Amino acid sequence: MQIASDAGPNARHENSRFTRDGEYAQSCLEAAIRENRDWAYLGEWHSHPIDVGPSPTDTLSMAWVAEQDAYAQPKPLLIVACKTSANKWLLRAYARWSKRGLRKIPIIDEDRRGV
Ligand SMILES: [Zn+2]
Numbered sequence: 001m002q003i004a005s006d007a008g009p010n011a012r013h014e015n016s017r018f019t020r021d022g023e024y025a026q027s028c029l030e031a032a033i034r035e036n037r038d039w040a041y042l043g044e045w046h047s048h049p050i051d052v053g054p055s056p057t058d059t060l061s062m063a064w065v066a067e068q069d070a071y072a073q074p075k076p077l078l079i080v081a082c083k084t085s086a087n088k089w090l091l092r093a094y095a096r097w098s099k100r101g102l103r104k105i106p107i108i109d110e111d112r113r114g115v
């Protein structure tokens with residue numbers, strides 16, 4: 001992964017819901033791909049205030065993304081930064097595996113491999 005945009009100035013952050021600034025995110029994506037022609041869109045990311053998996057809204061959102069020609073990504077990734085009960089952040093990754101849902105996939109930290 002090369003870049004990840006922030007949520008944008010018009011994003012809505014609520015306790016149990018997040019809505020990114022779609023226009024801002026799209027402009028970030030288009031600028032990155034325009035400047036780096038060999039890059040491609042991989043997926044979305046956001047945080048959860050507790051360590052839970054994707055919500056039904058997350059699953060629906062990723063299904064919507066997968067169906068959009070503009071993203072050219074039929075199996076988008078969803079990265080979720082989850083806050084644990086120990087007040088630490090963990091990254092969880094999911095891939096749209098079928099039309100019905102997301103599948104958890106492992107994150108490999110190349111810097112920690114072999115340690
Ligand atoms: Zn979520």
